[in-house]
Amino acid sequence: MKSRTMFTLLMAATLFFANHAAHAAGPQVGGAAPDFSLPDQNGQMHKLSEFRGKWLVLYFYVKDDTPGCTEQACKFRDDIHQLGELGAQVVGVSVDNTASHADFAKKYSLPFPLLADSKGETAARYDSLRGDGSMAKRNTFMIDPQGRIAKIYLSASTSRNSAEVIEDLKKLKSGQRPNS
Template sequence: MEWITILLSVLALGFMFWFFSTNKTLQLGQSAPDFRLPDHHGKVHTLSDFHGKWLALYFYPKDDTPGCTKQACSFRDGLQELAHLGAAVVGVSVDDTDSHAEFAQKYQLQFPLLADTAAQTAADYHSLVNLGFIKFAKRNTFLIDPEGRIARMYLSASASRNSTEIIADLKGFQAKESNKNPSGSRLPD
């Protein structure tokens, strides 16, 4: 009986090693995968809706859990500065629109929360944990440039620092753009 326990433990460890070692990701500069998902108001959003703006597309595991709430509230609190920098924020999880609506209302979230109930968008962004009967999004964030390309990836993003990291990176991108464009005009809104 003891050898069965050892065998099962070895198989479980082997599976975990395989799962995490084969975890692929997207590449900086490549076109971001498109999506078509409803938000908590029922409005459908696509990547092209954000063309000409920066987009902080963040994936999170579950509505109204401690880390996810901290991350969402951090984006909420930084939303004005992000908008000033020409960026929109969109959250994505595999929760449904009703769950998103309750979460958004409870914490006064003023940005779209997209319901990826089929888990396809999370999979396209290599941000899905699929245990067969349980699926949830990894806490990954993608900063997408106004042309729809991936400018930055925050894999295993910090729930408390994610929005401030994005703000700092956007300021860095603006400074680089300013140096390229001596007229001093802003990045596209």
């Protein structure tokens, strides 16, 4: 009886830690993109499902109107037509509120939604929330038309992220694998 109880406890602990490790690793290439439902800078709600059938560039950024985040957003803004021609939509996410996003989008004429993840729940599901929960990490996820993660850019470059996404999207659309 005692050995069966120990075995059960050991199996439960193994399953717990295996599940925790898988969850802690965040989304993986080929896996389903975590769902979200967040308001943009205009208060309009956006869900992952609305992008079904399209490529989605979901980029998490640290804070509105900071030098690096402004550079990254403006690069996506400047490349928006090329991304659109490739069938991709761009969406930014940070833990800033909708009012902050509205000011940021207006100041830099950003033509794409900036989602307010004020509680950091979506950033956490994408393993893109800093430890103290006050800011998002600078990670970008390319999500395919079926809602699966096609490419992950950890600690994305503010100056090169948009160009890297375009290059990789061209490869993916032609059946090639992008570089890791």
